[in-house]
Amino acid sequence: MRTQLPLTSYAKGHLAGTRAAAAPLRLRAEEILSSGGDVVLNFRGVEATQSFIDELIGYLILSQGPSVLERIVFRHCSENLRAIIEYVAADRCDQYLKRPTHH
Template identity: 60%
Template structure:
């Protein structure tokens, strides 16, 4: 099954952020993941800050490991959002792997 979250519903104008605004969306993602669903995050018409992306997926990676990314689909991302997603995913995956190897 697939759950879809339109981030535009959480935006102020064209921007989603700050970090704290990611928490209720992350809660919805966690519920869907716990139910075995894949989650589509639709960035149509919005931009996101690095702190928002970190609060959204960085926390999930630190809690669940990088494998969580295989159950997330990022849709309609601008080049800036793609770059932020890649940076946050790589950084938090690295932190998770370093922490779990000790």
């Protein structure tokens, strides 16, 4: 089952900015993931900072591993946002895989 989470209510104007604003959204995503569902992050009309995206998905990668990305869909992302998401995912997956304890 896929649950869609619109980002508009986490943004001021068109930008979702702080880690503090991302944390409640991440908690909601964690609830959905832990119940076996997939998460659809709907970014229509929203841009985000690298910090917001890192708090949202970087944290999930570090805590659950890169496979969590198989259950997250990124919808309606602009080119800038897509670049930020790709950067955060690559960097945090690399960090996770280089941890001595992840095995």
